[in-house]
Amino acid sequence: MQCTPIQLSGIYVTLEPLTQEHLPEIQSAVADGELWKLFFTSVPAPKNVQQWLAAALDMQHQQTAIPFAIRDNASGKIVGSTRYWKMEPNNRRLEIGHTWYAKSAQRTGVNTECKLLLLTHAFEVFNCIAVEFRTDYFNHKSQAAIERLGAKRDGLLRNHTIMANGRIRDTVVYSILEHEWPGVKKNLQYMQSKYKN
Template identity: 65%
Template structure:
Protein backbone atom coordinates (compact mmCIF):
# COMPACT_ATOMS: atom_id res chain seq x y z
CA UNK A 1 0.00 0.00 0.00
CA UNK A 2 1.60 3.23 -1.15
CA UNK A 3 -0.94 6.05 -1.37
CA UNK A 4 -0.14 8.99 -3.59
CA UNK A 5 -1.96 11.75 -5.41
CA UNK A 6 -4.47 10.31 -7.84
CA UNK A 7 -7.55 11.38 -9.87
CA UNK A 8 -10.65 9.18 -9.62
CA UNK A 9 -13.48 9.55 -12.15
CA UNK A 10 -17.00 8.21 -12.36
CA UNK A 11 -20.17 9.07 -14.28
CA UNK A 12 -21.21 11.94 -11.98
CA UNK A 13 -18.04 13.20 -10.29
CA UNK A 14 -14.29 13.48 -10.61
CA UNK A 15 -12.12 13.48 -7.49
CA UNK A 16 -9.08 15.54 -8.33
CA UNK A 17 -6.06 16.34 -6.16
CA UNK A 18 -6.79 19.41 -4.03
CA UNK A 19 -4.52 22.34 -4.95
CA UNK A 20 -4.27 26.04 -4.06
CA UNK A 21 -6.06 26.96 -7.29
CA UNK A 22 -9.25 25.40 -5.86
CA UNK A 23 -9.52 28.11 -3.18
CA UNK A 24 -12.32 30.25 -4.68
CA UNK A 25 -14.26 27.18 -5.88
CA UNK A 26 -14.08 25.61 -2.40
CA UNK A 27 -15.28 28.91 -0.88
CA UNK A 28 -18.24 28.99 -3.28
CA UNK A 29 -19.15 25.35 -2.62
CA UNK A 30 -19.05 25.81 1.17
CA UNK A 31 -21.15 28.95 0.85
CA UNK A 32 -23.96 26.93 -0.77
CA UNK A 33 -25.89 26.15 2.41
CA UNK A 34 -23.45 27.99 4.70
CA UNK A 35 -22.16 24.61 5.76
CA UNK A 36 -19.67 25.96 8.29
CA UNK A 37 -22.62 26.84 10.54
CA UNK A 38 -23.10 23.13 11.30
CA UNK A 39 -21.10 22.94 14.51
CA UNK A 40 -20.34 19.23 14.05
CA UNK A 41 -18.59 19.51 10.67
CA UNK A 42 -15.16 20.64 9.44
CA UNK A 43 -16.41 22.80 6.56
CA UNK A 44 -14.43 26.04 6.27
CA UNK A 45 -16.06 29.47 6.46
CA UNK A 46 -15.18 31.94 3.70
CA UNK A 47 -12.53 33.66 5.84
CA UNK A 48 -10.94 30.39 7.01
CA UNK A 49 -10.80 28.55 3.68
CA UNK A 50 -7.15 29.38 3.01
CA UNK A 51 -6.19 28.06 6.46
CA UNK A 52 -8.29 24.91 5.84
CA UNK A 53 -6.62 24.44 2.44
CA UNK A 54 -3.12 25.00 3.87
CA UNK A 55 -3.80 22.40 6.58
CA UNK A 56 -5.03 19.85 4.03
CA UNK A 57 -1.97 20.37 1.82
CA UNK A 58 0.38 20.18 4.82
CA UNK A 59 -1.23 16.87 5.84
CA UNK A 60 -0.59 15.65 2.29
CA UNK A 61 3.04 16.81 2.38
CA UNK A 62 3.52 14.84 5.62
CA UNK A 63 1.89 11.79 3.93
CA UNK A 64 -0.92 11.83 6.51
CA UNK A 65 -3.69 12.52 3.97
CA UNK A 66 -4.62 12.66 0.31
CA UNK A 67 -7.15 15.51 -0.12
CA UNK A 68 -9.50 15.77 -3.09
CA UNK A 69 -11.71 18.44 -4.60
CA UNK A 70 -15.02 16.95 -5.79
CA UNK A 71 -16.01 18.19 -9.25
CA UNK A 72 -19.48 17.67 -10.74
CA UNK A 73 -19.16 16.31 -14.27
CA UNK A 74 -22.61 17.73 -15.08
CA UNK A 75 -21.88 21.36 -14.17
CA UNK A 76 -18.08 21.29 -14.20
CA UNK A 77 -18.09 23.02 -10.78
CA UNK A 78 -16.33 22.06 -7.56
CA UNK A 79 -19.10 20.89 -5.21
CA UNK A 80 -17.18 19.72 -2.17
CA UNK A 81 -14.15 17.96 -0.77
CA UNK A 82 -13.11 14.64 0.74
CA UNK A 83 -9.84 12.92 1.62
CA UNK A 84 -8.02 9.81 2.64
CA UNK A 85 -6.58 10.46 6.10
CA UNK A 86 -5.05 8.66 9.09
CA UNK A 87 -3.10 6.61 6.57
CA UNK A 88 -1.42 3.64 8.25
CA UNK A 89 0.70 1.93 5.60
CA UNK A 90 2.15 -0.67 7.99
CA UNK A 91 -1.29 -1.99 8.90
CA UNK A 92 -2.84 -1.36 5.46
CA UNK A 93 -5.67 0.84 6.68
CA UNK A 94 -6.87 4.36 6.19
CA UNK A 95 -9.84 6.59 6.89
CA UNK A 96 -12.14 8.40 4.48
CA UNK A 97 -13.04 11.69 6.08
CA UNK A 98 -13.27 15.48 5.97
CA UNK A 99 -16.13 14.95 3.52
CA UNK A 100 -18.65 17.68 2.75
CA UNK A 101 -20.72 18.75 -0.26
CA UNK A 102 -22.48 21.94 -1.31
CA UNK A 103 -26.14 21.87 -0.38
CA UNK A 104 -27.17 21.49 -4.04
CA UNK A 105 -25.14 18.25 -4.27
CA UNK A 106 -26.57 16.61 -1.16
CA UNK A 107 -29.14 13.80 -1.50
CA UNK A 108 -27.88 13.06 -5.00
CA UNK A 109 -25.64 10.44 -6.59
CA UNK A 110 -22.56 12.42 -5.53
CA UNK A 111 -21.78 10.86 -2.13
CA UNK A 112 -22.55 7.31 -3.27
CA UNK A 113 -20.27 7.61 -6.29
CA UNK A 114 -17.50 9.35 -4.32
CA UNK A 115 -17.50 6.53 -1.78
CA UNK A 116 -17.57 3.88 -4.53
CA UNK A 117 -14.53 5.50 -6.18
CA UNK A 118 -12.61 5.96 -2.92
CA UNK A 119 -13.38 2.50 -1.56
CA UNK A 120 -12.61 0.80 -4.90
CA UNK A 121 -9.22 2.49 -5.00
CA UNK A 122 -8.51 1.74 -1.33
CA UNK A 123 -9.35 -1.97 -1.52
CA UNK A 124 -8.49 -2.82 -5.13
CA UNK A 125 -5.42 -0.64 -5.77
CA UNK A 126 -3.98 0.14 -2.32
CA UNK A 127 -4.88 -3.34 -0.97
CA UNK A 128 -6.27 -2.00 2.31
CA UNK A 129 -7.31 -4.42 5.03
CA UNK A 130 -9.83 -1.93 6.44
CA UNK A 131 -11.26 1.49 5.68
CA UNK A 132 -12.55 3.61 8.53
CA UNK A 133 -15.10 6.41 8.81
CA UNK A 134 -15.39 8.71 11.82
CA UNK A 135 -18.03 11.28 12.63
CA UNK A 136 -19.29 13.46 15.43
CA UNK A 137 -21.80 11.92 17.85
CA UNK A 138 -24.20 14.78 17.01
CA UNK A 139 -23.91 14.36 13.24
CA UNK A 140 -26.84 11.97 12.83
CA UNK A 141 -27.10 12.60 9.07
CA UNK A 142 -23.48 11.55 8.60
CA UNK A 143 -23.98 8.42 10.71
CA UNK A 144 -27.02 7.44 8.63
CA UNK A 145 -25.12 8.05 5.38
CA UNK A 146 -22.16 5.94 6.55
CA UNK A 147 -24.49 3.11 7.58
CA UNK A 148 -26.25 3.26 4.17
CA UNK A 149 -22.87 2.59 2.55
CA UNK A 150 -22.67 -0.72 4.39
CA UNK A 151 -20.08 0.24 7.01
CA UNK A 152 -20.47 -1.29 10.46
CA UNK A 153 -20.27 0.69 13.70
CA UNK A 154 -17.17 -0.24 15.68
CA UNK A 155 -17.98 1.96 18.66
CA UNK A 156 -17.82 5.41 20.21
CA UNK A 157 -14.60 7.07 21.34
CA UNK A 158 -15.74 9.12 24.33
CA UNK A 159 -14.18 12.57 24.91
CA UNK A 160 -12.06 11.86 21.86
CA UNK A 161 -11.24 15.28 20.41
CA UNK A 162 -11.09 18.83 21.72
CA UNK A 163 -12.50 21.03 18.96
CA UNK A 164 -11.40 24.62 18.18
CA UNK A 165 -14.48 25.99 20.00
CA UNK A 166 -13.50 24.03 23.14
CA UNK A 167 -16.23 21.40 22.85
CA UNK A 168 -15.05 17.86 23.58
CA UNK A 169 -16.31 15.58 20.84
CA UNK A 170 -17.42 11.97 21.10
CA UNK A 171 -16.39 10.25 17.86
CA UNK A 172 -18.45 7.45 16.28
CA UNK A 173 -16.19 4.99 14.43
CA UNK A 174 -17.26 2.77 11.52
CA UNK A 175 -15.32 0.47 9.23
CA UNK A 176 -15.51 -1.74 6.18
CA UNK A 177 -13.18 -4.75 6.05
CA UNK A 178 -11.49 -6.16 2.97
CA UNK A 179 -13.60 -9.35 3.03
CA UNK A 180 -16.78 -7.23 3.24
CA UNK A 181 -15.85 -5.11 0.24
CA UNK A 182 -17.44 -7.29 -2.53
CA UNK A 183 -20.87 -7.06 -0.87
CA UNK A 184 -20.49 -3.36 -0.06
CA UNK A 185 -19.40 -2.67 -3.64
CA UNK A 186 -22.45 -4.46 -5.03
CA UNK A 187 -24.69 -2.45 -2.69
CA UNK A 188 -23.09 0.86 -3.72
CA UNK A 189 -23.46 0.00 -7.42
CA UNK A 190 -27.11 -0.90 -6.82
CA UNK A 191 -27.70 2.40 -4.95
CA UNK A 192 -25.97 4.39 -7.69
CA UNK A 193 -28.20 2.82 -10.35
CA UNK A 194 -31.26 4.21 -8.53
CA UNK A 195 -30.25 7.77 -9.48
CA UNK A 196 -31.14 9.23 -12.89
Protein backbone atom coordinates in the same frame (compact mmCIF):
# COMPACT_ATOMS: atom_id res chain seq x y z
CA MET B 1 -0.11 2.52 -0.54
CA GLN B 2 1.47 5.81 -1.57
CA CYS B 3 0.42 9.29 -0.40
CA THR B 4 0.74 10.75 -3.88
CA PRO B 5 -2.00 12.78 -5.62
CA ILE B 6 -4.39 10.70 -7.72
CA GLN B 7 -7.54 11.42 -9.71
CA LEU B 8 -10.61 9.16 -9.48
CA SER B 9 -13.26 9.57 -12.17
CA GLY B 10 -16.83 8.33 -12.22
CA ILE B 11 -20.07 8.90 -14.09
CA TYR B 12 -21.27 11.82 -11.99
CA VAL B 13 -18.18 13.11 -10.17
CA THR B 14 -14.44 13.42 -10.51
CA LEU B 15 -12.22 13.45 -7.44
CA GLU B 16 -9.38 15.79 -8.35
CA PRO B 17 -6.15 16.19 -6.37
CA LEU B 18 -6.76 19.25 -4.17
CA THR B 19 -4.53 22.19 -5.09
CA GLN B 20 -4.20 25.86 -4.22
CA GLU B 21 -5.97 26.66 -7.51
CA HIS B 22 -9.20 25.20 -6.09
CA LEU B 23 -9.44 28.00 -3.49
CA PRO B 24 -12.19 30.16 -5.12
CA GLU B 25 -14.29 27.13 -6.08
CA ILE B 26 -14.02 25.67 -2.58
CA GLN B 27 -15.09 29.03 -1.13
CA SER B 28 -18.17 28.97 -3.37
CA ALA B 29 -18.97 25.38 -2.40
CA VAL B 30 -18.80 26.00 1.36
CA ALA B 31 -21.06 29.04 0.97
CA ASP B 32 -23.76 26.79 -0.54
CA GLY B 33 -25.78 25.91 2.54
CA GLU B 34 -23.58 27.67 5.12
CA LEU B 35 -22.55 24.29 6.52
CA TRP B 36 -19.93 25.81 8.82
CA LYS B 37 -22.81 27.02 11.00
CA LEU B 38 -23.64 23.43 12.03
CA PHE B 39 -21.82 22.96 15.34
CA PHE B 40 -21.07 19.28 14.67
CA THR B 41 -19.22 19.77 11.35
CA SER B 42 -15.69 20.93 10.61
CA VAL B 43 -16.59 22.62 7.32
CA PRO B 44 -14.63 25.88 7.02
CA ALA B 45 -16.32 29.24 6.71
CA PRO B 46 -15.46 31.01 3.42
CA LYS B 47 -13.02 33.32 5.22
CA ASN B 48 -11.19 30.28 6.69
CA VAL B 49 -10.90 28.23 3.51
CA GLN B 50 -7.29 29.29 2.83
CA GLN B 51 -6.24 28.05 6.28
CA TRP B 52 -8.21 24.81 5.76
CA LEU B 53 -6.65 24.34 2.31
CA ALA B 54 -3.12 24.92 3.63
CA ALA B 55 -3.68 22.34 6.38
CA ALA B 56 -4.97 19.76 3.87
CA LEU B 57 -2.00 20.30 1.55
CA ASP B 58 0.39 20.12 4.50
CA MET B 59 -1.07 16.70 5.43
CA GLN B 60 -0.36 15.61 1.87
CA HIS B 61 3.19 17.01 2.06
CA GLN B 62 3.69 15.09 5.33
CA GLN B 63 2.60 11.89 3.50
CA THR B 64 -0.37 11.28 5.81
CA ALA B 65 -3.27 12.18 3.51
CA ILE B 66 -4.51 12.46 -0.07
CA PRO B 67 -7.05 15.33 -0.23
CA PHE B 68 -9.53 15.72 -3.09
CA ALA B 69 -11.78 18.39 -4.52
CA ILE B 70 -15.07 16.89 -5.73
CA ARG B 71 -16.19 18.11 -9.15
CA ASP B 72 -19.72 17.53 -10.41
CA ASN B 73 -19.27 16.27 -13.97
CA ALA B 74 -22.58 17.72 -15.24
CA SER B 75 -22.20 21.28 -13.95
CA GLY B 76 -18.40 21.41 -13.87
CA LYS B 77 -18.57 22.91 -10.37
CA ILE B 78 -16.65 21.90 -7.27
CA VAL B 79 -19.28 20.61 -4.81
CA GLY B 80 -17.20 19.46 -1.85
CA SER B 81 -14.07 17.80 -0.59
CA THR B 82 -12.94 14.52 0.91
CA ARG B 83 -9.67 12.76 1.65
CA TYR B 84 -7.87 9.59 2.46
CA TRP B 85 -6.05 10.14 5.72
CA LYS B 86 -4.60 8.33 8.72
CA MET B 87 -3.00 6.14 6.09
CA GLU B 88 -1.15 3.18 7.59
CA PRO B 89 0.63 1.28 4.79
CA ASN B 90 2.14 -1.25 7.20
CA ASN B 91 -1.31 -2.11 8.57
CA ARG B 92 -3.02 -1.78 5.15
CA ARG B 93 -5.72 0.51 6.49
CA LEU B 94 -6.82 4.10 6.13
CA GLU B 95 -9.65 6.44 6.99
CA ILE B 96 -11.95 8.29 4.60
CA GLY B 97 -12.79 11.58 6.20
CA HIS B 98 -12.85 15.38 6.18
CA THR B 99 -15.81 14.90 3.83
CA TRP B 100 -18.36 17.61 3.15
CA TYR B 101 -20.70 18.50 0.31
CA ALA B 102 -22.36 21.74 -0.74
CA LYS B 103 -26.04 21.73 0.18
CA SER B 104 -27.05 21.49 -3.49
CA ALA B 105 -25.02 18.26 -3.87
CA GLN B 106 -26.57 16.48 -0.90
CA ARG B 107 -29.08 13.68 -1.59
CA THR B 108 -28.08 13.62 -5.27
CA GLY B 109 -25.96 10.48 -5.54
CA VAL B 110 -22.70 12.42 -5.22
CA ASN B 111 -21.82 10.79 -1.88
CA THR B 112 -22.64 7.30 -3.17
CA GLU B 113 -20.35 7.63 -6.17
CA CYS B 114 -17.58 9.33 -4.20
CA LYS B 115 -17.55 6.47 -1.72
CA LEU B 116 -17.69 3.87 -4.52
CA LEU B 117 -14.64 5.47 -6.15
CA LEU B 118 -12.71 5.85 -2.89
CA LEU B 119 -13.51 2.40 -1.53
CA THR B 120 -12.78 0.66 -4.85
CA HIS B 121 -9.33 2.28 -4.96
CA ALA B 122 -8.69 1.56 -1.27
CA PHE B 123 -9.56 -2.14 -1.44
CA GLU B 124 -8.58 -2.98 -5.01
CA VAL B 125 -5.51 -0.80 -5.59
CA PHE B 126 -4.17 -0.01 -2.11
CA ASN B 127 -5.11 -3.57 -1.01
CA CYS B 128 -6.55 -2.33 2.32
CA ILE B 129 -7.81 -4.81 4.89
CA ALA B 130 -9.97 -2.13 6.56
CA VAL B 131 -11.32 1.32 5.77
CA GLU B 132 -12.57 3.47 8.62
CA PHE B 133 -15.04 6.35 8.91
CA ARG B 134 -15.52 8.65 11.90
CA THR B 135 -18.14 11.25 12.65
CA ASP B 136 -19.48 13.42 15.43
CA TYR B 137 -21.93 11.76 17.82
CA PHE B 138 -24.43 14.55 17.10
CA ASN B 139 -24.10 14.32 13.32
CA HIS B 140 -26.98 11.91 12.80
CA LYS B 141 -27.19 12.60 9.04
CA SER B 142 -23.57 11.58 8.62
CA GLN B 143 -24.07 8.42 10.69
CA ALA B 144 -27.09 7.44 8.58
CA ALA B 145 -25.14 8.09 5.36
CA ILE B 146 -22.20 5.97 6.56
CA GLU B 147 -24.54 3.14 7.56
CA ARG B 148 -26.27 3.29 4.15
CA LEU B 149 -22.88 2.57 2.58
CA GLY B 150 -22.72 -0.73 4.42
CA ALA B 151 -20.18 0.25 7.07
CA LYS B 152 -20.60 -1.28 10.51
CA ARG B 153 -20.42 0.68 13.74
CA ASP B 154 -17.32 -0.24 15.75
CA GLY B 155 -18.03 1.93 18.75
CA LEU B 156 -17.95 5.33 20.42
CA LEU B 157 -14.81 7.20 21.46
CA ARG B 158 -15.87 9.47 24.31
CA ASN B 159 -14.20 12.85 24.91
CA HIS B 160 -12.23 12.10 21.78
CA THR B 161 -11.57 15.47 20.12
CA ILE B 162 -11.45 19.07 21.29
CA MET B 163 -13.12 21.07 18.53
CA ALA B 164 -12.06 24.54 17.38
CA ASN B 165 -14.93 26.08 19.38
CA GLY B 166 -13.80 24.27 22.55
CA ARG B 167 -16.55 21.65 22.55
CA ILE B 168 -15.33 18.16 23.40
CA ARG B 169 -16.58 15.76 20.76
CA ASP B 170 -17.60 12.13 21.15
CA THR B 171 -16.65 10.29 17.94
CA VAL B 172 -18.59 7.42 16.37
CA VAL B 173 -16.32 4.94 14.55
CA TYR B 174 -17.37 2.77 11.59
CA SER B 175 -15.45 0.43 9.32
CA ILE B 176 -15.68 -1.80 6.28
CA LEU B 177 -13.44 -4.88 6.24
CA GLU B 178 -11.86 -6.46 3.20
CA HIS B 179 -14.10 -9.56 3.27
CA GLU B 180 -17.16 -7.28 3.42
CA TRP B 181 -16.10 -5.22 0.40
CA PRO B 182 -17.64 -7.37 -2.39
CA GLY B 183 -21.10 -7.09 -0.82
CA VAL B 184 -20.68 -3.40 -0.02
CA LYS B 185 -19.54 -2.77 -3.61
CA LYS B 186 -22.63 -4.47 -5.05
CA ASN B 187 -24.83 -2.39 -2.75
CA LEU B 188 -23.11 0.86 -3.78
CA GLN B 189 -23.40 -0.03 -7.46
CA TYR B 190 -27.10 -0.73 -6.95
CA MET B 191 -27.57 2.59 -5.13
CA GLN B 192 -25.64 4.39 -7.88
CA SER B 193 -27.85 2.82 -10.58
CA LYS B 194 -30.93 4.44 -9.03
CA TYR B 195 -29.52 7.88 -9.86
CA LYS B 196 -29.09 7.16 -13.56
CA ASN B 197 -31.36 9.06 -15.92
